[in-house]
Amino acid sequence: MAALVLGGCGKHDGAASADNLIKIGSVAPLTGPQAHLGKDNENGARLAVDEINAAGLTLGGRKMHIDLLSEDDQADPKTATTVAQKLVDSGVAGVIGHLNSGSTIPASTIYHDAGIPQISPSATAIAYTAQGYNTAFRVMTNDEQQGHVLGQYAVNKLGAKKIAIIDDRTAYGQGLADEFAKAAEAAGAEIVGREYTTDKSTDFMAILTSIKSKAPDLVFFGGMDPQAGPMAKQMKQLGLKAQLLGGDGMQTPEFIKLAGADAEGAIASNPGLTLDAMPGGKAFREKFTARFGPIQNYAPYAYDAVYVMVEAMKRAGSSDPAKYLPELARTDYQGVTGKIRFDSKGDVSGGAVTLYQVKNGTWHPLETVYSGK
Amino acid sequence: MDIFVQQLINGLVLGSVYALVALGYTMVYGILELINFAHGEVTMIGAMVALSVISALVGNGVALPGVVIALLGLLAAIPACMALGFTIERLAYRPLRNAPRLAPLITAIGVSIVLQNLAMLIWGRQYISFPPILPQGRHQLLGASITDVQIVILVTSVMLMLVLTLLVKRTRLGRAMRATAQSPQIAGLMGVNANTVISLTFVMGSALAAVAGVMVSAYYGLAHYYMGFLLGLKAFSAAVLGGIGNLAGAMFGGLLLGVIESLGAGYIGDFTGGFLGSNYQDVFAFFVLILVLVFRPSGLLGERVGERA
Numbered sequence: 007m008a009a010l011v012l013g014g015c016g017k018h019d020g021a022a023s024a025d026n027l028i029k030i031g032s033v034a035p036l037t038g039p040q041a042h043l044g045k046d047n048e049n050g051a052r053l054a055v056d057e058i059n060a061a062g063l064t065l066g067g068r069k070m071h072i073d074l075l076s077e078d079d080q081a082d083p084k085t086a087t088t089v090a091q092k093l094v095d096s097g098v099a100g101v102i103g104h105l106n107s108g109s110t111i112p113a114s115t116i117y118h119d120a121g122i123p124q125i126s127p128s129a130t131a132i133a134y135t136a137q138g139y140n141t142a143f144r145v146m147t148n149d150e151q152q153g154h155v156l157g158q159y160a161v162n163k164l165g166a167k168k169i170a171i172i173d174d175r176t177a178y179g180q181g182l183a184d185e186f187a188k189a190a191e192a193a194g195a196e197i198v199g200r201e202y203t204t205d206k207s208t209d210f211m212a213i214l215t216s217i218k219s220k221a222p223d224l225v226f227f228g229g230m231d232p233q234a235g236p237m238a239k240q241m242k243q244l245g246l247k248a249q250l251l252g253g254d255g256m257q258t259p260e261f262i263k264l265a266g267a268d269a270e271g272a273i274a275s276n277p278g279l280t281l282d283a284m285p286g287g288k289a290f291r292e293k294f295t296a297r298f299g300p301i302q303n304y305a306p307y308a309y310d311a312v313y314v315m316v317e318a319m320k321r322a323g324s325s326d327p328a329k330y331l332p333e334l335a336r337t338d339y340q341g342v343t344g345k346i347r348f349d350s351k352g353d354v355s356g357g358a359v360t361l362y363q364v365k366n367g368t369w370h371p372l373e374t375v376y377s378g379k
Numbered sequence: 380m381d382i383f384v385q386q387l388i389n390g391l392v393l394g395s396v397y398a399l400v401a402l403g404y405t406m407v408y409g410i411l412e413l414i415n416f417a418h419g420e421v422t423m424i425g426a427m428v429a430l431s432v433i434s435a436l437v438g439n440g441v442a443l444p445g446v447v448i449a450l451l452g453l454l455a456a457i458p459a460c461m462a463l464g465f466t467i468e469r470l471a472y473r474p475l476r477n478a479p480r481l482a483p484l485i486t487a488i489g490v491s492i493v494l495q496n497l498a499m500l501i502w503g504r505q506y507i508s509f510p511p512i513l514p515q516g517r518h519q520l521l522g523a524s525i526t527d528v529q530i531v532i533l534v535t536s537v538m539l540m541l542v543l544t545l546l547v548k549r550t551r552l553g554r555a556m557r558a559t560a561q562s563p564q565i566a567g568l569m570g571v572n573a574n575t576v577i578s579l580t581f582v583m584g585s586a587l588a589a590v591a592g593v594m595v596s597a598y599y600g601l602a603h604y605y606m607g608f609l610l611g612l613k614a615f616s617a618a619v620l621g622g623i624g625n626l627a628g629a630m631f632g633g634l635l636l637g638v639i640e641s642l643g644a645g646y647i648g649d650f651t652g653g654f655l656g657s658n659y660q661d662v663f664a665f666f667v668l669i670l671v672l673v674f675r676p677s678g679l680l681g682e683r684v685g686e687r688a
Binding site for chain 2: 212239263265
């Protein structure tokens with residue numbers, strides 16, 4: 007302990023084993039309705055960590071080993087801050103997470119105060135990087151870009167004139183719905199109804215009935231698949247004949263499983279390219295499915311996030327957050343998901359968004375749009 | 380107008396499920412003056428057991444009509460929940476029969492948490508989807524639409540409520556239950572075995588909960604390990620609204636609460652000019668609960684019960 011207090015030059019004379027260990031945190035909901043997505047993120051990160059360990063990682067002439075510390079934030083902002091503090095206390099060099107914007111934002115303050123770099127594979131709310139934290143990064147197109155593309159697509163490509171919007175009141179759902187509304191109105195559509203639910207609900211009969219009375223030709227949902235699935239079912243039950251449109255939270259195999267035949271025709275977006283169009287997508291799918299089964303959604307992004315973090319450590323020759331953080335900001339990495347570069351806020355540059363539609367029980371890509379934002 | 384009818388149908392379907400679950404709360408309270416907070420979890424276990432059976436049958440390609448498969452699931456869930464209700468009473472409540480009021484309340488919450496975690500261990504953490512085996516017919520009614528599943532839920536609930544009412548009012552067992560509720564000691568002196576009556580009350584309430592659980596999962600097309608929590612709290616609110624301990628009150632309270640919730644979520648945005656949104660849907664039940672406790676603690680149909688001498 008005394009050596010640590012002295013700091014400076016005597017920093018590395020602790021136990022050899024602890025010295026060669028880099029702890030990286032991975033946080034996502036591993037329990038509750040979004041557990042399948044959380045596990046997917048953890049598996050993506052784990053695949054990358056195991057590969058890097060197997061290939062052998064050398065920093066500053068010393069052989070290192072990465073330990074992935076997986077934590078469950080239950081998609082709950084309060085729990086997220088608790089596990090973030092726990093990871094900081096256990097001395098992580100960086101964090102891959104969290105999954106949800108609502109939990110990523112409060113946790114990012116804790117990482118920033120401790121100077122720990124954080125890369126979220128899937129949080130897309132604008133507020134996350136707008137805080138001005140130099141430790142906050144993401145490898146996925148944000149909601150400003152995604153909502154903008156969705157709003158324009160709904161009006162210009164799907165010809166929607168009267169639109170009803172539902173969101174789940176989370177940072178993600180609300181943020182995406184707001185951006186969507188802005189873009190749809192700018193493109194000339196009328197927002198005829200705005201309804202709300204929660205990220206725990208399964209009953210949407212009341213709000214869908216009230217939407218039905220306004221006869222929209224498109225219903226936009228900002229939220230996740232556990233709600234989107236039953237929502238698609240209940241739209242059919244009520245005979246509400248409107249196009250269902252959503253964001254990346256809905257564009258999952260789980261949505262189709264929960265909605266069954268009623269998923270048919272639904273359209274949803276996902277930031278980035280299709281897995282097949284991603285430069286390393288096909289190879290990644292083979293590797294991942296052989297070990298963990300089908301990809302839910304964000305695994306390739308979690309996988310890339312680990313590599314981006316470790317590449318920055320390699321360039322800095324150290325896993326010390328203060329030393330590799332400047333290198334992380336200068337990232338220029340060709341990942342599975344595409345070219346990853348960060349702008350001054352920590353957002354990924356590019357802004358590609360792909361639209362998918364459910365046909366014959368699977369998601370089929372319609373087209374990839376560049377938001378230019 | 381047709382939108383109002385639609386909201387009414389939504390509310391009655393939701394409310395009939397609340398009513399079934401509320402009956403379990405009210406029956407147990409009537410006899411033991413105990414709130415069985417694990418009752419919502421019994422509903423959840425019923426849904427999970429039924430879904431396991433249904434998924435296994437569908438997965439192995441059993442060539443039976445969908446309705447028959449769903450019924451087999453229900454027939455597996457009912458005895459499972461009966462056994463569970465019986466066990467909960469024996470293990471968690473009977474040893475505390477003469478303890479202070481707070482003790483069984485705490486064990487009830489404990490049982491609820493244990494059951495939730497047990498379900499998480501057995502069935503996993505994710506949503507389980509109900510295989511699409513049921514007829515998806517839709518019918519027009521006064522300008523609103525009602526589905527086959529909604530009709531089945533309404534009819535089944537009303538039938539079960541009638542059966543239960545007759546059982547309590549017209550049979551020897553029912554008389555024993557009413558006697559035990561009035562005074563366990565005197566009923567005992569008259570030859571009623573209070574323990575048997577209490578066990579049977581739990582078993583009957585759990586059977587109703589099993590049916591409610593299966594119907595809820597069929598209605599929404601999914602089940603998960605914590606689905607019983609909010610459902611249980613709302614059903615409890617419904618029982619209090621009707622007058623806890625009063626069977627007719629539980630049925631009435633359940634239906635009323637379902638309708639309040641649907642109309643509230645459907646119209647709150649219009650009435651408050653967008654100041655309050657439909658995300659307050661889950662709050663109405665508890666808002667009603669507070670109103671009842673403040674203004675009419677004995678519930679809408681309950682009588683003021685004096686302290687037992």
